[in-house]
Amino acid sequence: xxxxxxxxxxxxxxxxxxxxxxxxxxxxxxxxxxxxxxxxxxxxxxxxxxxxxxxxxxxxxxxxxxxxxxxxxxxxxxxxxxxxxxxxxxxxxxxxxxxxxxxxxxxxxxxxxxxxxxxxxxxxxxxxxxxxxxxxxxxxxxxxxxxxxxxxxxxxxxxxxxxxxxxxxxxxxxxxxxxxxxxxxxxxxxxxxxxxxxxxxxxxxxxxxxxxxxxxxxxxxxxxxxxxxxxxxxxxxxxxxxxxxxxxxxxxxxxxxxxxxxxxxxxxxxxxxxxxxxxxxxx
Numbered sequence: 665x666x667x668x669x670x671x672x673x674x675x676x677x678x679x680x681x682x683x684x685x686x687x688x689x690x691x692x693x694x695x696x697x698x699x700x701x702x703x704x705x706x707x708x709x710x711x712x713x714x715x716x717x718x719x720x721x722x723x724x725x726x727x728x729x730x731x732x733x734x735x736x737x738x739x740x741x742x743x744x745x746x747x748x749x750x751x752x753x754x755x756x757x758x759x760x761x762x763x764x765x766x767x768x769x770x771x772x773x774x775x776x777x778x779x780x781x782x783x784x785x786x787x788x789x790x791x792x793x794x795x796x797x798x799x800x801x802x803x804x805x806x807x808x809x810x811x812x813x814x815x816x817x818x819x820x821x822x823x824x825x826x827x828x829x830x831x832x833x834x835x836x837x838x839x840x841x842x843x844x845x846x847x848x849x850x851x852x853x854x855x856x857x858x859x860x861x862x863x864x865x866x867x868x869x870x871x872x873x874x875x876x877x878x879x880x881x882x883x884x885x886x887x888x889x890x891x892x893x894x895x896x897x898x899x900x901x902x903x904x905x906x907x908x909x910x911x912x913x914x915x916x917x918x919x920x921x922x923x924x925x926x927x928x929x930x931x932x933x934x935x936x937x938x939x940x941x942x943x944x945x946x947x
Contacts, residue, residue, distance in 0.1 A: 785815035806858030
């Protein structure tokens with residue numbers, strides 16, 4: 665299997681932030697993202713549903729059976745062993761991707777939305793935190809929060825594209841989009857203070873990623889109504905915007921010098937997720 669840098673191909677905002685990580689750490693984060701993206705791509709490709717289910721089942725079995733002929737799987741297991749990443753987190757990710765493999769996907773409640781967002785993105789945030797040597801429990805929870813915030817942003821941005829694949833995570837109206845982004849902002853807020861507990865040489869990159877991704881939500885809200893939203897196409901952050909958000913992240917880094925880590929702010933939402941998933945085992 666040829667090596668691809670999925671981080672550079674699919675996640676330009678993360679790749680921009682990754683520039684500020686030490687080279688070896690960036691490689692490890694890239695290996696983690698390669699694995700997560702490979703799983704996600706199986707669900708998102710253009711194959712028939714039964715073919716996608718089969719491909720995901722094969723990849724999952726190869727992963728569980730440690731098929732190290734697959735370099736992506738080999739690197740993932742190396743990360744899991746080095747950083748003590750629980751296999752339960754990876755299984756949560758598979759559960760999230762499998763939930764997308766239905767003729768119609770529809771989330772009807774806040775609980776559905778939170779659990780889905782944890783599985784497909786909160787898991788990635790938690791695993792990334794472990795790779796970045798985060799030790800604080802509050803900061804682990806905040807890493808989940810940042811992943812959920814980013815997923816809620818994705819869902820708000822991709823309603824039209826998702827609907828073409830019969831995936832309806834939220835309603836296709838501007839009130840639902842705004843409510844989802846308001847919820848995302850609560851999770852972005854929750855992540856901020858605890859980023860202070862990330863080792864200093866990794867901290868700035870996370871602040872940059874957080875700001876740039878949050879900016880996508882701001883740009884969505886600037887559309888102001890569903891007509892403008894529908895006409896806008898793919899909403900993204902320009903390189904000029906990224907430069908400005910990177911500068912603001914320097915101010916965030918300075919701000920961290922004067923704040924104390926707060927208690928976790930999203931306990932209510934985590935309790936909802938815990939109704940189905942034991943987060944303590946994962947953290």
